Amino acid sequence: MHPLSARTAGHHQHGMLGRGRGGEAMTAATVLHISFDFPSPLAAPHMTRAVERLVDSADGFRNIVYSMTRVGNLGREIAALRYAPDRVAIAYRALPKGLGLRHAMARLVRWIAADLRDRGIAIDLIHAHKLTTDGIVASQLAREFGVPYLCSIWGDADGWVWRGRPDLHGHWREIAASAHALIATAPWAAERFSKMLRLPLRAIAVLPVMGGVAEPTPSSVSSDRIVSLFHLAHWRRKGISKLIPAMQEVAETGAGWHLDIVGGGNARSHLEVDRLIARAGARRQVRLLGPVPNGSVRELLGGSAMLALPSQQETFGMVFVEALFAGIPVLYPAGWAIDGYLPPDRIGYACRADDPADIAAGLRHVMTNQQALKESIARLQAEGALARFAPHSIALDYRRHLSAALG
Known part of the structure; x- marks a missing residue:
């Protein structure tokens, strides 16, 4: 005392x-x-x-x-x-x-x-x-x-x-x-x-x-869907203005690859993000899906190829941990977010968040190595390497x- x-x-x-x-x-x-x-x-x-x-x-x-x-x-x-x-x-x-x-x-x-x-x-x-x-x-x-x-x-x-x-x-x-x-x-x-x-x-x-992550589960699904998950009110900080043109750039590389932007928002933020998609001419590759119920996030992530979120100055980014617990690789900002916790080559790609060309390179890398990266993440789960993120x-x-x- x-x-x-x-x-x-x-x-x-x-x-x-x-x-x-x-x-x-x-x-x-x-x-x-x-x-x-x-x-x-x-x-x-x-x-x-x-x-x-x-x-x-x-x-x-x-x-x-x-x-x-x-x-x-x-x-x-x-x-x-x-x-x-x-x-x-x-x-x-x-x-x-x-x-x-x-x-x-x-x-x-x-x-x-x-x-x-x-x-x-x-x-x-x-x-x-x-x-x-x-x-x-x-x-x-x-x-x-x-x-x-x-x-x-x-x-x-x-x-x-x-x-x-x-x-x-x-x-x-x-x-x-x-x-x-x-x-x-x-x-x-x-x-x-x-x-x-x-x-x-x-x-x-x-x-x-x-x-609030649950127990980690591996993902063996092979998918063409790239998902970006955030509240649309924060789109300026989440790197979406760089991710959309990067997605357009890789469209020719991977036939059928597409980006689903998932998250709630008001009318203004929805219009602002929709404008970015239109200006990039990316409506065929990028969709705005709106929010999903909290209980469906794990299912959404686990059925996707990867999470892509080249956010600006991200303190941590809990969604990256949620993606790894769902068994899918992540594209995240180098020097921010979860950088330093795990080797990038075992979980996805650490990109330069202000560089659309590097974001595009990261998308190509993860999508072409999707299965190998999912197997790597499954091994990390089995080895207990993700246990430090458990509540x-x-x-x-x-x-x-x-x-x-x-x-």
């Missing part, structure tokens, strides 16, 4: 786990989670559930979440919604693009610290689910309460803020150096941030993003990180 807890054990609350053999009360360590990416009634729609899944997997701990959402521009208002036990959504006003970032985060620190004290909650550990924003809040709260903290690193999101605020690089390096642990979502992010933070590579652990494995590793930080 940390000093604050010891001094105030009669007043502050820890999570209860029952009673030990001698009848003594047993308490769970209390972990405070600071996140701008935790789904809540105040958060942006269509937010990924990755952070929520990770927090929910931390059995044996009391997990208190403050989910924060920036609103508008000028102003200092902060409003909270307690929407579930140990779940608080916060709406706050602040400038966009990282302007006034430290001042905005300091206001949140003061609000959260006061709220914890008012609720009589003693925390034992803090997890900042991103370095560049959440980490500022977590490091100050850790100093306030005398507890350790750890930081996740999300390659694209943290990288974007890092590039926008070079004046804060020194501050972020101090936060990283003082953290008990740093956890990146992919090997490439660990390598990149170890240089940016001036830390040895061994100082940054790697933990995949947690998805139970990620949960186990995450709980180990939390326990290690608690000492």
Whole structure:
């Protein structure tokens, strides 16, 4: 128990786990989670559930979440919604693009610290689910309460803020150096941030993003269908403007090869993607299929030749893992997404996402070697090489990180 807890054990609350053999009360360590990416009634729609899944997997701990959402521009208002036990959504006003970032985060620190004290909650550990924003809040709260903290690193999101605020690089390096642990979502992010933070590579652990994948199954289907799966609202970042002309380029190479773009979206995004198809003259090779029910994604992937998604600056891309668990090869962006986890020649092709010619080369490579790559992925599944992406494995590793930080 940390000093604050010891001094105030009669007043502050820890999570209860029952009673030990001698009848003594047993308490769970209390972990405070600071996140701008935790789904809540105040958060942006269509937010990924990755952070929520990770927090929910931390059995044996009391997990208190403050989910924060920036609103508008000028102003200092902060409003909270307690929407579930140990779940608080916060709406706050602040400038966009990282302007006034430290001042905005300091206001949140003061609000959260006061709220914890008012609720009589003693925390034992803090997890900042991103370095560049959440980490500022977590490091100050850790100093306030005398507890350790750890930081996740999300390659694209943290990288974007890092590039926008070079004046804060020194501050972020101090936060990283003082953290008990740093956890990146992919090997490439660990390598990149170890240089940016001036830390040895061994100082940054790697933990995949947690998805809802089922058990891996091989695919022996030989298909002419290439599938690209994403929400159409994000088409600019998913590389579709490069993939469509690349598909048109390879049309003559493979008779019958076609691309199915699958995913929900509104009328505007559907029109925008349809316009890209029309301008490329690719209506014979490319179809817009709309959304599929969640339960049908595995069947859709497993019956396809490959997943093609040359996305721009992808932090992880859970859909790549879903494709590998469905037994099909993937075309993914080199230096982003799942790059570094597995050898490209065993799972598909790592393309230069800004180069339609290289994307086309990747499509040809995977389609002409479809069966060999599917057999390679089946062997990876059988060898357990994909086990680290399974939710139970990620949960186990995450709980180990939390326990290690608690000492």
